[in-house]
Every structure is written in C-alpha cells, then in structure tokens.
Amino acid sequence: MIEKTFMMIKPDGVQRGIVGKIIQRLEDRGLKICAMKMMKIPKELAERHYQEHKGKGFYNPLLDYITSGPVVCMVLEGENAVAASRAMMGKTNPQDASPGTIRGDLAQVTGRNIVHGSDSSESAKREINLFFNDYEIQKYEKIDEAWLLEK
Numbered sequence: 001m002i003e004k005t006f007m008m009i010k011p012d013g014v015q016r017g018i019v020g021k022i023i024q025r026l027e028d029r030g031l032k033i034c035a036m037k038m039m040k041i042p043k044e045l046a047e048r049h050y051q052e053h054k055g056k057g058f059y060n061p062l063l064d065y066i067t068s069g070p071v072v073c074m075v076l077e078g079e080n081a082v083a084a085s086r087a088m089m090g091k092t093n094p095q096d097a098s099p100g101t102i103r104g105d106l107a108q109v110t111g112r113n114i115v116h117g118s119d120s121s122e123s124a125k126r127e128i129n130l131f132f133n134d135y136e137i138q139k140y141e142k143i144d145e146a147w148l149l150e151k
C-alpha cells in the first residue's frame with residue numbers, strides 16, 4: 001500500500017551536520033520526498049506534536065530538546081512508508097537500535113536520537129497536518145517509479 005509518513009531530523013541531527021546523510025538513506029530506499037522544510041518548532045507546536053507523552057518524566061526535556069534549534073521536516077511517500085521508515089530509524093534508544101539503522105549507526109542516547117518518524121498511519125496523517133499545509137505537499141511522478149514499484 002502506497003502511503004505517506006512524516007519524518008523529522010531533530011536539532012541534534014542538524015547541528016551534527018548529518019542532514020544530507022539521513023536524507024540520502026531515505027532517497028536511496030526510494031522513498032519519495034513530497035515535502036520538506038526547515039523550521040524552529042514553536043513550543044505550542046511541540047506540545048501538540050508530543051501530546052501523547054504529556055506527564056511522562058522525559059516530556060519537559062523532550063520539549064526543550066525538540067525546540068532547541070532548527071529541525072528539518074519531511075513528508076515521505078512509498079510502499080508501507082510508515083513501517084519502512086520506522087524500520088530504517090531503528091529503536092527509540094540508539095543502544096537498542098540495530099547497526100544499519102539511522103539511530104543504530106549515527107546516535108548513542110535516547111534523548112539525542114536524531115530523527116522522528118510517525119508510528120502509525122493515523123499519527124502520520126495527524127503529524128503531516130500539524131506541520132504542513134496542503135499546498136506544501138507536492139504531487140509528482142518520479143522517473144524511477146516503474147522500476148522501483150510494480151506499477
């Protein structure tokens with residue numbers, strides 16, 4: 001099933017200069033970039049994005065972390081894009097993330113795990129709407145689609 005997901009390179013990924021490396025992995029997998037922008041997340045948006053974690057011990061540090069500098073937000077499309085991108089990210093705690101995953105290769109601790117990705121198609125829809133307007137999300141065909149997908 002072709003679907004969209006929301007992904008974000010967190011402030012530590014931007015500061016560490018690995019934005020290109022992370023995007024390269026997503027492009028290499030064949031995920032289509034439908035939207036992309038850099039922004040510094042306002043506190044209110046961070047609270048809405050992470051509302052499911054309100055009340056947890058890591059909630060306030062998480063808000064501080066995610067608002068600490070610019071992030072790169074993306075909408076990606078592909079076959080089972082939600083699960084595919086989660087698998088590419090690896091486990092939340094980089095110590096548990098397999099080598100070959102973004103977190104397993106490029107991060108060390110949960111509080112600085114460099115990427116966010118939607119965990120279900122419902123959260124993907126919610127997060128895409130939270131971060132992007134319709135006109136920012138591009139609809140286009142890529143020339144490799146006939147070779148990448150069974151179309």
Ligand code: IDP
Nearest residue numbers: 053058062091092110111112113115116117119
């Ligand atoms: P996910 O990003 O893999 O979906 P969630 O459980 O949704 O993981 O947590 C959201 C984010 O909150 C994590 O990516 C991480 O940055 C932060 N976080 C989660 N648990 C902890 C923790 O125990 N300590 C510090 N930060 C945490």
Ligand code: MG
Nearest residue numbers: 116117118119
């Ligand atoms: Mg999550």
